[in-house]
Amino acid sequence: MTDRVSRLSSRPVLTVLFLWRRRLPGLALGVLASLAALLAGLALVAFSGLRLAGTGAGLVLASALLLRLLGIGRVLLRYGERLLTHDAMFRALADLRVWFFRSLARTAAGGIGFRRSGDLLSRLVGDVEALDGLYLRVIVPLAGAVLAFPLLFLLALRQGPALAVVVAALFAASVFLLPILAARLVRRDAGLLSGRASELRVSVLDLVGGLREIRAFNAEHRMLAAVRSREQALLSLQQVLARKAALAGAASFLCQQMAVLAVLAALAGLAFGRIRPMEGALLLFALLAAFEFAVGLARAGVLAGHMRHAAARVVQAGELPPGTTVQRLGTAVLPQGHALRLRDVTFRWQADRPAVFEHLTLDIPQGTRVAILGPSGSGKSSLAALLLRVAVPQGGQITLGGVDLASVDEAVLRSRIAWLSQSTHLFADTVRANLLLGRPDATDAQLWSALDQAGIGDTVRALPEALETWLGEGGTGLSGGQARRIALARTLLSPAPILILDEPATGLDAEAEQAFLSTLNEAVSGRTVILIAHRLTGVERLDRIWRLAGGHASAAAA
């Protein structure tokens, strides 16, 4: 299945549709309901017209009962169609979200989740949302057009092949050709659009984040001018797109009008030979009704142009970066103990970047407390990435309890190593839910003891709803130090025998940092602690200190 998805990914929209295959019955049912509603609508307008037209000849061509039935049928079918299509779409969208999340989680092992900025991810979330119109606004109306096309052709054919060809050609141009042309027309611009929007976002982010610098440098007018010029670039591109969409819509409208004109000319006996007036009237009303329904398709073409890009970004984000492999199934051999060993490890993040480690050898025996120090850029966080198997070394071997890390089962690995870093995320959820991420089966007593160990228990007790207090996005509502402590409590709660703490005291002032680190001394007895920092405060109790420099580790006295 995975192979199938990646093979299709050169056509992102198809990939998205393929992901929806499980929802095919529901989606198809929605389309069918929509077609039935369309038929009822066509028949209602056509027969109403015919009823009236027939009176000219003193004929009753559509019974009052038929009209009433069609009217009621149309209303009911439309209602059913709306319910069915929306329900199907919600299901499909939910599937897409979960698929996207799963793929990201899978590829996070290849480095995406670890290193990609939250901003980029939030844009991808927007792209997932943009795909909601794919079914309702493109596929459903298109299916209707496909159904209406032969009907109109057959109706017209009864009046003569010439008229049939003209009407069918104009209808096809209006509902098939022009939308495709419109999609092609905007393809390039739609691609540019997200770039322009992101440039505007960057310049606003600069302005907001740099308020201090701006005030200090008197740069208000310069920054405002920069934002305005980006905004102008975005708005003028949107204007171009709007004009193209309007032109496509107008061209489609003119095709419809020409088709109506052709039927009128035939009715007037001016072209296509004289046709039978009653059937001509039926054709005319059917045509009017069909066009009323198909009027949005040209615009849907423009929309499809945007969706193609959205789909491409979503699918691409869910794909594995080239050159990485996912290993979920490890050996049957469970690692014996928790000693970590790095032998001769060579690692670089990208082939064209210099190596972070060359022949790095490092021993972290079970139950020891080690610090890994080094200036920024010496590879401390890369080491954490290697131990967590977020990244895979190009050379050498890392073992956990004597078993090659590469062959350890994913679930086993995650249960053995807990991780706290600067990028550890607090979720917009309750304190309890945030803590349970570390250990889903934890009891209240365990939660409180972890909070106390992290030195935040009293603060949480003082909150109005204690454990049930809702933390805002990114832990807002708490100070930076408090948020870090909650994250620490979550890590301490985890039963994992190895804790990797990557710059755990960032954002804390000197006093808070010392308090935090002395908590650590007591909280984690018996577990392996790997403390990654650029300097020590002196309160840490350590068994060994490693210094990283120039891609090598050297032992320093503890």
Add this chain to the structure above:
Amino acid sequence: MTADKALVRAWSRAQSRVGRRQARPVILLGVLGTGLAIGQAWCIAVVLARALTWGVSARAVQPGQHAFAAGPGWTPLAVFALLAVFRAVLQVRQETRAAGTAAASRRRLRDGALASILSRGPALLRVEAGGALTALVVDRIEALDGFFGRWIPAASLAVASPALVLAAVCVVQPRAAVVLLLCGLAVPASQALFGIGAALAARQQFTAMARLQARFLDRVRGIATIVLAGRAEDESRRLGVAADELRRRTMRVLRVAFLSSAALDCAFAVALVLIALLDGRTLLGRSTMPSAAGPVLLPHSLFALILVPEFFAPLRSFALAYQDRMQAAGAAVALDTLARAPADTPPPPAPGPSAIRTVAAHGVAVAFEQVGFTWDASRGPVLADVSFRIPARETVVLVGPSGSGKSTLIEMLLGFVAPDAGRITLNGADIATVVPDALSQMTGWIGQRPLLFAGSIRHNGLGARPDAAGAELAAALRAAAVDGFAALLPDGLDTRIGEGGYGLSGGQAQRVAIARAFLRNAPLLLLDEPTAHLDPVTEGEILDSLKRLAVGRTVLLASHSSAAHAFPGRRIHLSRGHVVQSEGVPA
């Protein structure tokens, strides 16, 4: 919640007023388009009626009808085609115009929001997160496109266009007009019946939807945390459950909400069937009588029938655009909060000639006189009765734990906030009397994490003084030792940094900030924990550069790091907003 609702209503009313004025051409074009459609309907009716009666006369029933039975000729067809072309042109103009007005409105709102942000200045960042502000200014205002482009014109056209159709039908076929009017009136009536519930439900559903989206975004942002805790499978399952629950709730809401659309469909069908049946019966009755007026009445009835979709189309667009109005609600609250927030900061710097009061040439002496300040009354004062002096060209080091008020003192000197009590003087002049432009020209500032703007290193350096000559920039970069690492970057000084570009390390970024300060060459230098996030080696190097920069300037350095003690100068110890100790120059 109720306050929010009233606020949203007031906001959308005010915006609609402005928006409607701007949208007037769009509305006019829309009404004009309806007028043309009426003309086209008449052409169709005439052609169709003549064709139908010709069919009758061909069977030679009514001698009196031969005059009518002659072919309708090209005239109505030509008029129809002409009107079609006009309509197409109008449509294009209407749509581009609507897009243009929507863009203008967004530009206006964005300008307003940016002005609020700039005028509230750095103090704003203490209350709002930068990311949220950016999302408001960019994405939420962008999402108002539909409110201005679709909702506002649709709201006006939903009345004007049906009224025009009604008037036209009324002239030729009053009974059909009555049918249309009654069915048309049933639409707002049914909207009121189902609409109240539907609108409420739609709002709830919108909130629930927004919550799910927020949750999804939050989980995606924290995906590394989830994966590394081994909970990815669990969380995706929960996400699926949440989405399915939302769908079920939404569908319950939509079942009601769609009733109002169904009412619209119903009114449409009733109008169509009634006109067809009633007029049909009349016509049928008359055409069987010898003195029939059928041929005259037939085009009138057909005309009314053809216009039924035209009558309901604007009502349908109105219903569709309602969701655009919903979209506006969230943005309304956020924009209003931003604009209305208390202006406890100094007024926005007035653009104009920089009237420098103090003279920089002889250096700047700073004095704090019994300064007090409170950010938040519930947490007590940040500073109380703080007094000290910094003589010109000398250095003072502020020492104290975080939260002791060091940064607040520096923000006061930068003019970001004004003291609640006491005063600050620069060379004897109260800082409150100094023109903001002049103040910022006097001061150079380096914070904990300097913000580098997206752009090249050169561009960032010049940010401090855009008119600096190339040689001056080069000298500043050399003095801050930027040239050393810049040479190793792919494009040297023109390497793009910041978002989407090359990432500089903390030390490198701090060097660029120092280069900016060199270039700025201000007599007063404010350093707010400039080495807080650096490792000891880098910290030492940065301190060396800072010492070079400090020569000949008045310097206020705030730090809790021990390394900053290497900096020469008088030390002032702050604790909980008070000066607790003041020492002279060690060594």
